[in-house]
Amino acid sequence: MSTTILTVDDSRTMRDMLMLALTDAGYRVVQAEDGVHGLEVLRNEMPQVVITDINMPRMDGFGFIENVRKSDKHRAVPILVLTTESDAEKKDRARRAGATGWIVKPFDPVKLVNAIRRVSGVAA
């Protein structure tokens, strides 16, 4: 079975782009539209890596990460934060929330796959 990646982003554009880049790289992708939805998806999925946006309605990326880290089932999953904000403050907050790493938007597909490999050690 191929590696599963959960992407959480409220922007359809970004979800589509992630889907394209990740499926091209051979990953299986499951999607969620915000933090609340992401947690719902995690009830039935066991992704090897999670990629999440920060600014989202209902539950933002910080809240989502905190919740995942509290879950017995998923707390060891690597979480990459997608952010256009490259300032230290945002990264720091993501890290405090429990993010494993981050990707700066707009992302380059090669860089994205590199980051995934870096935190999970798995290729597609």
Place this chain on the structure above:
Amino acid sequence: MDAMAAIKQTFFQECEEQLAELESGLLAIEGGQSDLETINAVFRAVHSVKGGAGAFHLDDLVGFAHIFETTLDHVRGGKLAPTPELLKTMLRSADVLADLVRAARDGGTVEEGRKKALADELARWSGGSGGAPAAEEAAAEEEDSLAGLNFVPIQITEDDVDFSGAAPDAGNTFKVSFKPHRALYAKANDATLILRELSSLGTAEIVCDESQLPKLGELDPEEAYLIWNITLNTEKDEQAVREVFEFVDTDCDLTVEKADPPGAADVDIAALIRQATEAAAPAEAEPAAAAPAPTPAAASAPANAAASGDHPAAGGKGDAGIAVTAQTTIRVDLDRVDRLADLVGELVINQAMLAQRITEGNHGKASSASVALDELEQLTREIQESVMAIRAQPVKSVFQRMPRLAREVATLTGKSVRLIMDGEGTEVDKTVIERLADPLTHMIRNAIDHGLESPEKRRAAGKSEEGTVRLSAMHRSGRIVIEVADDGAGINRARVKQIAIDKGLIPADAQLTDDEVDNLIFLPGFSTASTVSNISGRGVGMDVVKRSVQALGGRISITSVPGKGSTFAMSLPLTLAVLDGMVVTVADQTLVVPLTAIVETLQPKQADVHGMGGDSRVIAIRDRFVPLVDVGQVLSYRYEAADPMTRVALLVETEGGARNALLVDAIQGQRQVVIKSLEANYGRVPGIAGATILGDGRVALIVDVDAVVADARGDVYRDPGLAMAS
């Protein structure tokens, strides 16, 4: 490539949604709703546009969105208060952002000066000193994102060149000490992977320091005890080495020191990696597997026992908290819905036919066939309503274009306008919505250009300088009513009447009520602006608005109070597919009169009907004289005026509020009918709005009440002895 093009299309669609969200959010804040959620939604909208634009290298859009976002971030952070002035700037910025999106999509350009002016204005709000800080910040961000691309400069020095012949791996040697903290593992980072990444930079000698590892009994599986000392020989520089630790640099003790190149670094890399992996394995595997907490560890490590005791509880809470059902929507091709609506229309006709057969078959009301038919009717109506509900959409999609229009017209006319919108959630058929935009646009323009006075005049009249235009939608007795109300000077009736006389629209001696004068502005060829402004001008008058509203089966009316303002009200059917009608007989023909137009029905009495010369007659209804219109005569079914005594009169109200009595031969009943276009199937017939198919399969024409009344009134017009009074 195609996939990217599709995503780009999605991006532009999404942009439109975000822009709408942005505008309505800003307007909500302007209206005093400055809670954090609204501000966040506005911020997110701009942020999303920027994020997507970056992916497609739409640099203009990214640049402007960034400056906008920065200002919004200040508001979000409470550093900047959302004052009315700031909101004005932001609303205009939202317009520029919308233009930039459209320019990017359709290939146009946005006036540089306008963009720059607003960018500077935004920057002043957030930075305090012109556009410079924001520009710098943007540049800084750009640099940062380039750094993120992992372009690692390769250092080539003369030393390297000299050296390269001897040892291919030679370059820099770094002594790295890496002591992960417990937090590193808690965030799912993995020392093994980091060491592997580091090894990939060159050749590495990795030594694991286990000195701090406690005895098994005292070992906390979630604690970090291992320290790695790495000697790395690489061509890369220190920055590249540190970059490997980018994600973890706050969760470990890390030292990177440049050392002299070693004499001989002949190390078996594979063995080293294996060794490192093995060394790292126990430390990283255990936290990952900590969920089914091993009992000895739990017993021996109280801190951990407490922690794992906490987890199920927290997890349970989380699960309960996320039991929110996501709203599911599907996108359906409109053609399919229309096809369904058409089929339901046919079903309604068929059911009417079936009803007719059952009646003809002389089955009693209580027969099983009749009862089954009743149930079928119930079902049909429900199906029909459900199909209509699919097509129904909130008027918001049209309303949300209006604030921008209002701002633009206000700027052009030098007036200050506050547009208040109500009832944007009111739903109406999609077709109606699409055709609502033009009349509404014109009505808003008209309200600002002609309705509101200049700030000076307003001040002189003791009003606030800012004029108010209220746009509202509501459901009222099976129709949607949309009102555009201004608090301007109201209609200058003397002037309107004079213009109408000058243009030969009414006789000079016409006696008109206030209402009738107000309604003159709907006459073709009437325009109150003495100079045609480029706002309300464009050759479009209120008569065109009236015609497009009528084409939708709607009515438009005006009420005006001098000094207080004018209100235009459009009343439209909720759907263009079905109509509640009164089925009547006129000269052996079956006709349908829209029920919405009918106020009451009555039996004319001899004493109430009075001749007015020619064929014109009026009927007295509760102390008022109302023109009596013989439908049969107007539609040329007969030439002689019919005798009212043996017939029925339908008291109808036209869009102007004028009342007339339509004379018909008999009333058959009230029925919901499916509207079929006569124009599409046959041709336009004056006085007829459309057609429908009755239960017996015959076609019945639907009467256009206003047209019939106007036609009858036209006859009166030609009579020189009478004013145009209705």
